[in-house]
């Protein structure tokens with residue numbers, strides 16, 4: 290058994306020494322439990338939050354405890370009446386090769402799922418986040434302009450593609466020309482702007498001649514500064530994530546833009562709403578699974594993964610993900626199956 294534990298709480302960007310690789314005996318399942326062998330581990334931006342002990346919507350990982358994370362596993366040994374050896378399950382084993390479970394919270398994926406890792410991405414938490422945030426809070430309408438950043442990540446890519454299905458003009462924002470090309474040529478966005486460009490704000494303004502009706506917020510920071518003056522009257526802003534600030538240790542330099550933000554919200558009657566997918570929408574997973582399953586099957590939604598082999602590479606991959614070094618949904622493959 291190998292596992293990554295949290296060795297120290299990062300100050301700013303996490304570093305390799307914040308994680309410690311430990312070896313231990315493979316755990317023994319008791320009566321009523323299963324032994325799970327991790328095949329895929331999902332890496333997600335929220336993990337930076339769990340490494341910190343600042344108050345949040347979930348408790349932090351304790352120092353010395355296994356890093357948390359969504360996993361796709363196979364039942365290696367079963368002493369539980371509802372699970373049999375070899376079955377695939379979606380669970381929350383974290384950054385380790387084996388785990389024991391009493392079955393609570395495990396979702397069965399069958400004996401031979403076609404793309405088992407997709408339940409960590411397009412057919413799972415990030416896809417569900419895109420779907421609910423855009424459709425329930427964003428309320429996109431035909432002909433409206435939708436803007437989304439982190440446009441090639443699992444959330445942003447899905448938001449933009451659903452926006453196209455709903456008849457919006459979709460403008461993506463991504464880091465670098467290769468990601469921007471992918472957003473337009475593969476995902477079908479109308480345009481995609483590189484947020485690293487010096488004249489990013491001007492480029493975004495000319496990409497949105499009719500203003501912005503829905504801004505799906507994934508990143509915050511300079512991107513939001515450029516978006517704010519372009520928001521239309523009655524715009525909707527689902528606040529999903531603020532990844533540009535997850536490693537921040539201080540508030541950004543002034544001037545204080547809060548009065549500008551509040552004044553814009555007031556004068557333009559903008560609706561801005563945060564949400565946490567599991568806590569706010571857990572009860573609606575069924576409608577998502579049904580509609581997204583159909584869209585993916587029909588080829589209406591495309592999905593890109595970045596599979597990285599080896600549990601040893603997880604810390605570097607998470608550090609990179611927070612800086613935009615990933616291209617697509619990051620999944621660590623621990624074993625071939």
Ligand code: NDP
Pocket residue numbers: 333334335414415418438439440441442443444445462463464465468484507508510512528529530531532533534564565566567610611612613614615617618619
């Ligand atoms: P991604 O795979 O899209 O990874 C994050 C991306 O953010 C990077 O690849 C990078 O893309 C972009 N990014 C990083 N730093 C900056 C920066 N300074 N400025 C602009 N862009 C930056 O992650 P996900 O799709 O998994 O998640 C997207 C967002 O959704 C995150 O904020 C996450 O926290 C949030 N989320 C929220 C949930 C909720 O319940 N509210 C649930 C799931 C996710 P690029 O190189 O293109 O800039």
